[in-house]
Amino acid sequence: METPKLFISYSWSNPTHEQWVIELANELTESGIHVILDKWDLKEGHDSVAFMEKMVTDPEISKVAIVCDEVYASKADGRSGGVGTETQIISREVYENQEQGKFVAIIPEKDDQGKAFLPTYYKSRIYIDLSEPDNYADNFEKLLRWIYDKPLYTRPEVGKRPSFLEESEGISLGTTATHKRALSAIKENKPFLSGVLDEYLTTFVSNLEKFRITDKDGEFDDQVIDSLEKFIPYRNEAISLFVALAQYAPTEENISKLHRFFEALIPYMNKPESVNSWSKWDFDNFKFIAHELFLYLVAILIKHEKFSEVNLLLNQEYYVPGQSDYGKDVMVGYDAFRAHLRSLEHRNTRLKLNRLSLHADLLEQRSKHSGIEFRHLMQADFILFMRAEVQQSDFYSRWFPDTLVYIGRFHSALEVFARSSSKSYFEKSKCLLGIDKPTDLNELMEAYKTDRNRLPRWQFDSFSPSVLLGYEQLATKA
Numbered sequence: 001m002e003t004p005k006l007f008i009s010y011s012w013s014n015p016t017h018e019q020w021v022i023e024l025a026n027e028l029t030e031s032g033i034h035v036i037l038d039k040w041d042l043k044e045g046h047d048s049v050a051f052m053e054k055m056v057t058d059p060e061i062s063k064v065a066i067v068c069d070e071v072y073a074s075k076a077d078g079r080s081g082g083v084g085t086e087t088q089i090i091s092r093e094v095y096e097n098q099e100q101g102k103f104v105a106i107i108p109e110k111d112d113q114g115k116a117f118l119p120t121y122y123k124s125r126i127y128i129d130l131s132e133p134d135n136y137a138d139n140f141e142k143l144l145r146w147i148y149d150k151p152l153y154t155r156p157e158v159g160k161r162p163s164f165l166e167e168s169e170g171i172s173l174g175t176t177a178t179h180k181r182a183l184s185a186i187k188e189n190k191p192f193l194s195g196v197l198d199e200y201l202t203t204f205v206s207n208l209e210k211f212r213i214t215d216k217d218g219e220f221d222d223q224v225i226d227s228l229e230k231f232i233p234y235r236n237e238a239i240s241l242f243v244a245l246a247q248y249a250p251t252e253e254n255i256s257k258l259h260r261f262f263e264a265l266i267p268y269m270n271k272p273e274s275v276n277s278w279s280k281w282d283f284d285n286f287k288f289i290a291h292e293l294f295l296y297l298v299a300i301l302i303k304h305e306k307f308s309e310v311n312l313l314l315n316q317e318y319y320v321p322g323q324s325d326y327g328k329d330v331m332v333g334y335d336a337f338r339a340h341l342r343s344l345e346h347r348n349t350r351l352k353l354n355r356l357s358l359h360a361d362l363l364e365q366r367s368k369h370s371g372i373e374f375r376h377l378m379q380a381d382f383i384l385f386m387r388a389e390v391q392q393s394d395f396y397s398r399w400f401p402d403t404l405v406y407i408g409r410f411h412s413a414l415e416v417f418a419r420s421s422s423k424s425y426f427e428k429s430k431c432l433l434g435i436d437k438p439t440d441l442n443e444l445m446e447a448y449k450t451d452r453n454r455l456p457r458w459q460f461d462s463f464s465p466s467v468l469l470g471y472e473q474l475a476t477k478a
Contacts, residue, residue, distance in 0.1 A: 004147050007036045007055040009090065010067035011075055020108055021067055024130070031144055036061065056090055063147050066090065066105045068117050068127070076119035090121075104146055107131050171230050173207040175200055179237045186244040193249065197257055200241070204234070205264040212268075213285060220281065221347035225362075227285040232366065235292065239370055242297050246304040255309045258297060263318045265290040266336055281343040288344075292363060294337040295403075299372060299380035302416060302432070311431040314387055335388060335397045356458040360402040378403045379414045382468055383432050385456070389444055389465075390434050405458045413470025426475040438474040445471055 006028060010021045025035045042051050055061055090103065105127035107116045116127060128143050130136055145151055178200040185193040211231060213223050245254050268286035271278045301310045317331035344358040355361055367374040381401040388399040412418065420426040435441060445466055448454060455462045
């Protein structure tokens with residue numbers, strides 16, 4: 001800002017007080033302020049009343065400091081002398097001028113009871129106390145901040161309106177309150193953590209039914225996209241819960257709760273027992289939601305190096321009741337969360353988008369509002385793919401890593417594998433792939449060399465597992 005101009009109003013009480021005012025004026029001047037003081041600016045032949053009037057009312061004078069000692073307060077209330085004249089001008093401005101931030105009282109001394117000497121018109125207003133040597137420096141800083149309009153505490157910018165408030169149909173999972181309680185319980189290790197976590201996860205699963213697409217009017221793929229957009233606030237709730245658990249409470253009990261949570265999502269990906277007529281893509285929004293949430297959970301746990309917890313999620317199968325597409329009660333692997341979405345394939349064709357993977361596009365775009373970088377999702381996706389490859393799953397049980405269409409010409413190892421060049425780090429991370437030593441990958445790496453069709457492809461695009469694994473460098477360093 002330009003050099004602020006400050007007028008000091010005070011009483012010629014005694015030489016000591018006058019010197020105190022001059023020293024204050026000097027100190028302010030050294031701090032870059034143009035101080036206007038009668039001893040410096042009111043010369044012989046000048047009209048003192050006109051001078052005072054100008055100092056108080058002139059818009060170029062941005063601030064007026066009123067030095068209130070006992071004599072000043074007395075003269076102001078008695079309207080005597082120059083102080084009395086200034087008081088008539090100042091009090092009118094204080095009462096009538098809406099910009100009251102132009103005036104502040106400065107206290108150089110107090111009475112025997114420790115009360116400030118203030119004119120009656122100023123009694124209810126905030127002042128700056130420079131009477132105590134111990135607090136002088138801090139309060140002088142307050143004075144400078146007031147003059148420069150740089151307060152210590154400022155109002156933060158108003159954020160964006162929560163997106164869920166814009167939902168025309170008002171779809172709500174009803175999880176907001178339990179989510180807050182769960183986060184608090186996780187971070188503060190509350191004794192009711194287990195119960196409130198169960199409550200949140202159960203409510204989430206039960207109320208997810210509200211997102212079922214039942215009205216098939218119009219283009220169905222438009223309805224899928226709309227449903228996924230409306231789900232984002234609840235996805236973000238789940239992500240924040242996953243992060244909190246990874247940071248504060250990644251216990252086996254809590255990971256088991258998350259395992260059961262995802263287990264409870266699987267039926268949404270298939271036809272309900274009560275439905276007799278359906279299309280394969282009727283549940284695509286649920287398929288996308290389950291896949292996205294699972295990908296984020298794995299990505300977050302890996303980011304926080306909770307490798308054994310990831311291994312538990314991937315190693316333990318998921319129970320699916322008989323009314324699903326499987327036709328009977330079965331246990332399935334984590335590949336159940338990766339399903340082909342025909343509605344997105346149809347949308348790509350219908351709108352002539354010519355995208356290699358609309359599914360990957362959606363994941364990439366939505367990651368920008370998740371708090372988790374997309375590279376972590378790609379890393380998780382690759383690990384899920386490689387884990388299934390190592391386990392030699394059949395073709396229909398493979399994990400297709402959609403996000404790796406964005407891997408581009410990535411010529412180095414992903415972070416977790418770059419770090420696994422260290423033998424000690426490899427010993428921690430090897431459970432992600434379900435291997436014991438790097439040579440356990442030899443046969444698979446050789447198979448990729450001889451059968452390029454074994455790798456996922458997007459037209460002419462693919463990726464190199466050897467490069468992304470940093471295969472030749474695994475466990476080679478101390």
